[in-house]
Amino acid sequence: MTQELFDSGDRMSFAERVALHAFEGGGRLAVITNNHAPTVTIAGTLQGGTAVVTDGRFGVPSLTAAMLDRGTADFSRMSLARELEDHGLQLDVHRSGSAPASVFFSLQGLAEELPRMVDILASVLRRPIFPDDELQKVRERIMGVLQHERQDTSATAYAQLTRLIYPTGHPFRRREIDIRENEVNSITRHDLEQFHARCYGGRSLVCAVVGDVVDSNVEQLFSEALFDWGAPPQIMPEFPKVETGVSARVDTEIADRPNLDVFLGHAGRLQFGDGDYAAALLANSCLGQSTLISRLGVAIRDQAGLTYGINSDFSGTLQIPGPWVISLSVASENLERALVMCREVLDDFLRTGPDEAELNDERLAWAGGYQVGLATNVGVAMEVVKNLLAGQDLSRMDRFPREILEVSRDEVKRALKRHIDPERLAISVAGSIEG
Amino acid sequence: MKKTPFELVERKGGVSEFHLIHNGLKVLIAPTAVAPVATLGVVYRVGSKDEVAGHTGATHLLEHLMFKGTRRFNRDKGTEIARILQRIGANFNATTWLDRTNYYATVAVEHLETPADIEADRMRGALVRDEDLDKERSVVLNELDRGENEPFGILLKGLFAHAFIEHPYHHPTIGWRGDVEAIQGDTLRRFYDTFYQPDNATVIVSGDIGEQPALDLVERFFGPVERGPGRRPQGTIREGQQRGERRFCEHRAGELGFLGCVWHIPEGLHPDLAPLGVAAQILSEGVVSRLNQRLVETNLCLGVHASAMESHHPGLFQVFATLAPGIEHADVESMILEEVQALGAAVPKPEELARAKVQRRTDLAFQRESPARLVSALTEGVAIGDWRVVVDEMAHVAAVQAEDVMRVCSQYLKPLHQTIGWFVPESDPESGR
Numbered sequence A: 001m002t003q004e005l006f007d008s009g010d011r012m013s014f015a016e017r018v019a020l021h022a023f024e025g026g027g028r029l030a031v032i033t034n035n036h037a038p039t040v041t042i043a044g045t046l047q048g049g050t051a052v053v054t055d056g057r058f059g060v061p062s063l064t065a066a067m068l069d070r071g072t073a074d075f076s077r078m079s080l081a082r083e084l085e086d087h088g089l090q091l092d093v094h095r096s097g098s099a100p101a102s103v104f105f106s107l108q109g110l111a112e113e114l115p116r117m118v119d120i121l122a123s124v125l126r127r128p129i130f131p132d133d134e135l136q137k138v139r140e141r142i143m144g145v146l147q148h149e150r151q152d153t154s155a156t157a158y159a160q161l162t163r164l165i166y167p168t169g170h171p172f173r174r175r176e177i178d179i180r181e182n183e184v185n186s187i188t189r190h191d192l193e194q195f196h197a198r199c200y201g202g203r204s205l206v207c208a209v210v211g212d213v214v215d216s217n218v219e220q221l222f223s224e225a226l227f228d229w230g231a232p233p234q235i236m237p238e239f240p241k242v243e244t245g246v247s248a249r250v251d252t253e254i255a256d257r258p259n260l261d262v263f264l265g266h267a268g269r270l271q272f273g274d275g276d277y278a279a280a281l282l283a284n285s286c287l288g289q290s291t292l293i294s295r296l297g298v299a300i301r302d303q304a305g306l307t308y309g310i311n312s313d314f315s316g317t318l319q320i321p322g323p324w325v326i327s328l329s330v331a332s333e334n335l336e337r338a339l340v341m342c343r344e345v346l347d348d349f350l351r352t353g354p355d356e357a358e359l360n361d362e363r364l365a366w367a368g369g370y371q372v373g374l375a376t377n378v379g380v381a382m383e384v385v386k387n388l389l390a391g392q393d394l395s396r397m398d399r400f401p402r403e404i405l406e407v408s409r410d411e412v413k414r415a416l417k418r419h420i421d422p423e424r425l426a427i428s429v430a431g432s433i434e435g
Numbered sequence B: 001m002k003k004t005p006f007e008l009v010e011r012k013g014g015v016s017e018f019h020l021i022h023n024g025l026k027v028l029i030a031p032t033a034v035a036p037v038a039t040l041g042v043v044y045r046v047g048s049k050d051e052v053a054g055h056t057g058a059t060h061l062l063e064h065l066m067f068k069g070t071r072r073f074n075r076d077k078g079t080e081i082a083r084i085l086q087r088i089g090a091n092f093n094a095t096t097w098l099d100r101t102n103y104y105a106t107v108a109v110e111h112l113e114t115p116a117d118i119e120a121d122r123m124r125g126a127l128v129r130d131e132d133l134d135k136e137r138s139v140v141l142n143e144l145d146r147g148e149n150e151p152f153g154i155l156l157k158g159l160f161a162h163a164f165i166e167h168p169y170h171h172p173t174i175g176w177r178g179d180v181e182a183i184q185g186d187t188l189r190r191f192y193d194t195f196y197q198p199d200n201a202t203v204i205v206s207g208d209i210g211e212q213p214a215l216d217l218v219e220r221f222f223g224p225v226e227r228g229p230g231r232r233p234q235g236t237i238r239e240g241q242q243r244g245e246r247r248f249c250e251h252r253a254g255e256l257g258f259l260g261c262v263w264h265i266p267e268g269l270h271p272d273l274a275p276l277g278v279a280a281q282i283l284s285e286g287v288v289s290r291l292n293q294r295l296v297e298t299n300l301c302l303g304v305h306a307s308a309m310e311s312h313h314p315g316l317f318q319v320f321a322t323l324a325p326g327i328e329h330a331d332v333e334s335m336i337l338e339e340v341q342a343l344g345a346a347v348p349k350p351e352e353l354a355r356a357k358v359q360r361r362t363d364l365a366f367q368r369e370s371p372a373r374l375v376s377a378l379t380e381g382v383a384i385g386d387w388r389v390v391v392d393e394m395a396h397v398a399a400v401q402a403e404d405v406m407r408v409c410s411q412y413l414k415p416l417h418q419t420i421g422w423f424v425p426e427s428d429p430e431s432g433r
Helices: A059-067 A077-085 A111-128 A130-147 A153-165 A177-186 A189-199 A215-226 A276-289 A296-301 A332-352 A356-373 A377-389 A396-405 A409-419 B058-065 B083-086 B113-124 B128-148 B152-163 B175-182 B185-196 B211-223 B273-284 B290-296 B328-345 B350-369 B371-384 B388-398 B402-412
Strands: A019-022 A028-033 A039-046 A090-095 A101-109 A207-209 A249-253 A258-266 A310-314 A322-331 A426-431 B006-012 B015-020 B025-029 B037-045 B092-098 B101-108 B201-206 B246-253 B258-265 B301-308 B317-322 B418-426
Touching: A019 A215, A019 B258, A028 A215, A028 A377, A028 B092, A039 A111, A039 A377, A039 B350, A059 A090, A059 A101, A059 A189, A077 A207, A077 B025, A090 A111, A090 A207, A101 A111, A101 A377, A101 B350, A111 A215, A111 B258, A111 B317, A130 A153, A130 A177, A130 A189, A130 A249, A130 B301, A153 A249, A153 A322, A189 B273, A207 A215, A207 A377, A215 B092, A249 B037, A258 B128, A276 A310, A276 A332, A276 A356, A276 A409, A296 A322, A296 A332, A296 B128, A310 B301, A322 A332, A332 A409, A332 A426, A332 B128, A356 A396, A356 B083, A356 B092, A356 B101, A356 B328, A377 A396, B006 B175, B006 B388, B015 B211, B025 B211, B025 B371, B037 B113, B058 B092, B058 B101, B058 B128, B058 B185, B083 B113, B101 B371, B113 B211, B128 B152, B128 B175, B128 B185, B152 B246, B152 B258, B152 B317, B152 B418, B201 B211, B201 B290, B201 B371, B201 B418, B258 B328, B258 B402, B273 B290, B273 B317, B273 B328, B273 B350, B273 B402, B290 B301, B290 B328, B317 B328, B328 B402, B328 B418, B350 B371, B350 B402, B371 B388
Parallel strands: A028 A207, A249 A426, B025 B201, B246 B418
Antiparallel strands: A019 A028, A039 A101, A039 A207, A090 A101, A258 A322, A258 A426, A310 A322, B006 B015, B015 B025, B037 B101, B037 B201, B092 B101, B258 B317, B258 B418, B301 B317
């Protein structure tokens, strides 16, 4: 049965195999049966990320998510941990830097544990109690993580880049560590309770269950646990306007870090589901998807030997467009040469666009890679959630490989001009730049 | 009737082992129809343990050069390996470790011929050109720099270098910088001819493909591969018994302290590895584990991890901790050692043993969900000496008794056998580069 699920031809399509359910509170549930392994994956999201804050306190959503498994009305921190670990379950709740409107969660285990998994999920999402002692522990832990980030060349360089690109108050701007430390210490249990009450609810809940399950059982379990879960209406706040035409560079010296992390980029505008989404992905792929065969990789790694890794990426296309970024690692003595070469490759690519042969390679890579990405339950679950979150029909999962094969070179060139602008490139470097 | 070119060695746990009689190639087939994809992997039984002084890093550098071209797949012909694999949407890569080098690709099952063709060609047809080495050397040096940015990587390198004095596990897989800077093409070509041979390799196929079609594929592409000129060196270096604690401190710029403790344990196929693995789980797997309760839930550490290394030759039981700001290394070290010694002094609680077993059972079920994960597990089994450890693992873990855990901890995790390393962050250290 499941083997057919992924096949095309005269077999049933993805859209036909997915059972979709809507809850009274607004939540949506997709169920896909795959009984080739005795496992189940629950993956989902709701709108509880940094982009929904209205007072600039971006640490509140992060702390709320971090506290969900530290005590609920049904479980203490320890009893929840035992319930998970004694049954081999793995729970993860996290905020995503590239999708700042959302909080993502997943729970994986043996299929026989599904009833327990749904109970735990409902408890964690609906009934957290944010105990003061656990909040203090999480605060201290975050302070340690932020301390570590001061020496992390990649995190430092990327954060500096976002500060060159985005104004204060924008959800893609990563604030200075001092500011984040002060904020973490100021956040109270009341702040978290208020945020949870305002943002967490079935209204924005999107959930996929994939594995050795029966749809009707899954629907019943979720109905009992989450059917009536609603939430007040929520409006995404307006973000500060992003200045265009900004081109700047910042270097951050960090001692004893012989490898430099380098980011070049500008604010992006691409969103999942846009008419030119596939064309823009292809344009970026030809330029920098692969360290080994894309233009940047061929010139700067393969031919010049200057870097172990160089890629370009639209960093965030779900709900709020994030930056378009080139990232590379390089030794200090090769930094300036690598930057010059990046610019030369980019200028040349923008002048000519991809040739038909390299474009066709990327079309085939995306079409084939999409199928490979759906090879596991978690891969399928995440793709279903992504499509539902972006308001896409799940038939897109069947159409996408075909659609990307049909994107023309002219469409790619137009997308390239629209989405990538070398005149706006900001540059950020972190590491032992002075050698 | 056509004579089969394969000898069936064994079927076990959904995995079948064959030998290609003509050239000695080993083949593992593990069908799983979870999705219409398949993974093909090749593992060569050569790793950094096979390198000699002055040539450290050769295995890893050679792995890089294996993407630079073969007689049939190269840039000059517009058929470079990465591009051909990318074109079919493959998820592909290669890795080098102490005991093995492996290449793999996960593809839609109808494209499985492509990685089979490429891997068969580069088994004996890699070019390993000097001009490619010149460029790839600086790529690898940048990779080496990246490792030097990471306190954990620095600590790991130091622990192996101190715990192993005679055995080549002493040096890092990426090699010492001076060796990577100096190694010559002739050395790599000799290395290639010595170790990249069909009778030193195992091809692993898993996914939505039956046993016979998979064997047909292997025969078609790997059957014509002839043995090359190299002969592999025999014998191994045995690490002498450690007779006293060893320790070191690495002072570098940083914000957080890191700490590592290791002890010598037997090779991966030894029956004591299963109880040692359970001991590692009891120490650090999950919130309720002993070290998490003692160090992480109390905010003395940001993280702690224990593992029993499974390697071809005797390896290390490892515990690593990331210290919270302001916490002293000595305090964390004494708590880790107390918890480790406690495991050797009393049997673990029944619930600790049961928890470790159910966690392992779940992990193994997820391993079977993904052809890529199954090939990866079988690759490590081959590297340590027998793929059967993968299919026998659950039975071995299920058989572990509380007394076994106490026995192996008291036998192996002794103070006289331990090596301890501290990464000490300083605001103005002398640069050691």
